[in-house]
Amino acid sequence: MREVFQQELREVQERLVEISELVTVAITNATEAFNESNVTLAEMVIAEDSKIDALASSLDELAINILALQQPVARDLRIVVTALRVSSSLERMGDIAEHIAQLARYRYPDKVVKKSLRQTFAEMGRLDVEIAKKLTVLLQTEDIALADEMRNDDDKIDELHVSVFDAVLGSHWKGEAVDTVDVTLASRYHERFADHAVSIAKKVQYLATGEWQGATAS
Amino acid sequence: MREVFQQELREVQERLVEISELVTVAITNATEAFNESNVTLAEMVIAEDSKIDALASSLDELAINILALQQPVARDLRIVVTALRVSSSLERMGDIAEHIAQLARYRYPDKVVKKSLRQTFAEMGRLDVEIAKKLTVLLQTEDIALADEMRNDDDKIDELHVSVFDAVLGSHWKGEAVDTVDVTLASRYHERFADHAVSIAKKVQYLATGEWQGATAS
Numbered sequence: 342m343r344e345v346f347q348q349e350l351r352e353v354q355e356r357l358v359e360i361s362e363l364v365t366v367a368i369t370n371a372t373e374a375f376n377e378s379n380v381t382l383a384e385m386v387i388a389e390d391s392k393i394d395a396l397a398s399s400l401d402e403l404a405i406n407i408l409a410l411q412q413p414v415a416r417d418l419r420i421v422v423t424a425l426r427v428s429s430s431l432e433r434m435g436d437i438a439e440h441i442a443q444l445a446r447y448r449y450p451d452k453v454v455k456k457s458l459r460q461t462f463a464e465m466g467r468l469d470v471e472i473a474k475k476l477t478v479l480l481q482t483e484d485i486a487l488a489d490e491m492r493n494d495d496d497k498i499d500e501l502h503v504s505v506f507d508a509v510l511g512s513h514w515k516g517e518a519v520d521t522v523d524v525t526l527a528s529r530y531h532e533r534f535a536d537h538a539v540s541i542a543k544k545v546q547y548l549a550t551g552e553w554q555g556a557t558a559s
Numbered sequence: 560m561r562e563v564f565q566q567e568l569r570e571v572q573e574r575l576v577e578i579s580e581l582v583t584v585a586i587t588n589a590t591e592a593f594n595e596s597n598v599t600l601a602e603m604v605i606a607e608d609s610k611i612d613a614l615a616s617s618l619d620e621l622a623i624n625i626l627a628l629q630q631p632v633a634r635d636l637r638i639v640v641t642a643l644r645v646s647s648s649l650e651r652m653g654d655i656a657e658h659i660a661q662l663a664r665y666r667y668p669d670k671v672v673k674k675s676l677r678q679t680f681a682e683m684g685r686l687d688v689e690i691a692k693k694l695t696v697l698l699q700t701e702d703i704a705l706a707d708e709m710r711n712d713d714d715k716i717d718e719l720h721v722s723v724f725d726a727v728l729g730s731h732w733k734g735e736a737v738d739t740v741d742v743t744l745a746s747r748y749h750e751r752f753a754d755h756a757v758s759i760a761k762k763v764q765y766l767a768t769g770e771w772q773g774a775t776a777s
Contacts, residue, residue, distance in 0.1 A: 401644070518739050
């Protein structure tokens with residue numbers, strides 16, 4: 342019985358990592374599709390998102406079953422609770438990658454972003470991918486130093502997000518309303534993706550240390 | 560001991576309702592501030608949001624303590640798990656109300672939305688308030704019929720959200736880039752607020768019935 346329990350706990354952790362890996366693939370492909378106007382890649386991201394949703398839901402189910410049948414305590418309990426608290430954020434990160442891919446698909450064969458902002462979005466996308474990769478390693482290793490790095494990456498994304506609005510609201514902006522809408526949404530998606538990762542990192546901090554630091558706030 | 564446990568469980572449920580009530584106040588004031596350009600009300604929403612964040616965090620802490628010390632089963636376990644799974648969505652709804660209030664504050668004394676779209680936003684705001692009120696009652700009563708009503712309200716909000724984009728991208732739109740940005744974000748906030756409520760309603764359905772229906776997907 343104990344053996345089964347330990348196996349189930351390992352499975353919870355492995356599935357968290359698995360979902361985070363799929364989210365990393367999704368954001369990698371979505372940002373490439375977005376930046377390069379690659380509709381095939383965009384459609385792949387859109388098609389694959391339901392897999393992430395299903396995995397997150399079945400992870401919740403597994404976690405609840407463990408709580409009901411095994412009544413874990415201490416660190417074992419923290420693993421299960423963390424899974425329940427981060428699964429929906431991971432799922433949401435997958436949704437956001439899908440939204441970025443959808444913007445790429447709508448505008449194909451055009452690019453979503455006008456030339457003047459392409460470098461900014463390339464950099465936001467690169468940071469989102471970076472943050473997703475770090476999140477995966479954090480979930481594997483619980484190396485809390487990664488959470489600090491992720492916060493730094495997130496700060497950079499926030500600055501880029503602000504700079505996008507500065508550009509759009511500045512006197513040099515020549516975009517049509519459709520460009521303004523798309524850039525506004527795209528920038529928001531890139532920024533929210535990183536926010537979710539940082540909020541998950543806070544919750545993993547609780548898993549690793551057992552210390553509660555208001556780990557709800559995102 | 561049993562007595563204490565039952566008291567703690569009641570407290571979990573009462574706190575969920577309390578947070579939902581504060582979220583309802585926040586969205587009521589935020590949408591009024593937004594529609595009427597009321598900066599005092601906007602600032603109140605912004606100032607009060609940290610209260611919602613703190614309550615959500617302390618509810619999580621209570622829930623985890625109950626899991627650790629009481630090892631609840633069956634319906635008792637479902638109450639605690641539901642609290643853990645919905646607290647962050649409630650907190651997020653509070654954040655969104657704050658974002659709507661921030662838009663009102665930035666544009667004060669102007670209104671955020673041009674005349675042609677004011678009725679649409681008034682209706683979206685009314686539906687968001689409605690959905691928050693229903694959510695509070697749902698958390699109190701577990702009356703699942705409310706979840707269906709909330710889904711209907713959410714469908715209406717989605718239609719209005721699409722109609723905002725149709726207006727902005729149509730040939731009659733005369734807004735500057737700043738109007739386009741604000742309307743895009745505002746519409747997205749109104750829509751996401753309702754999405755979160757619907758996703759919580761799904762999780763309450765699990766609480767009420769114990770039936771798992773992929774209750775993660777939002």
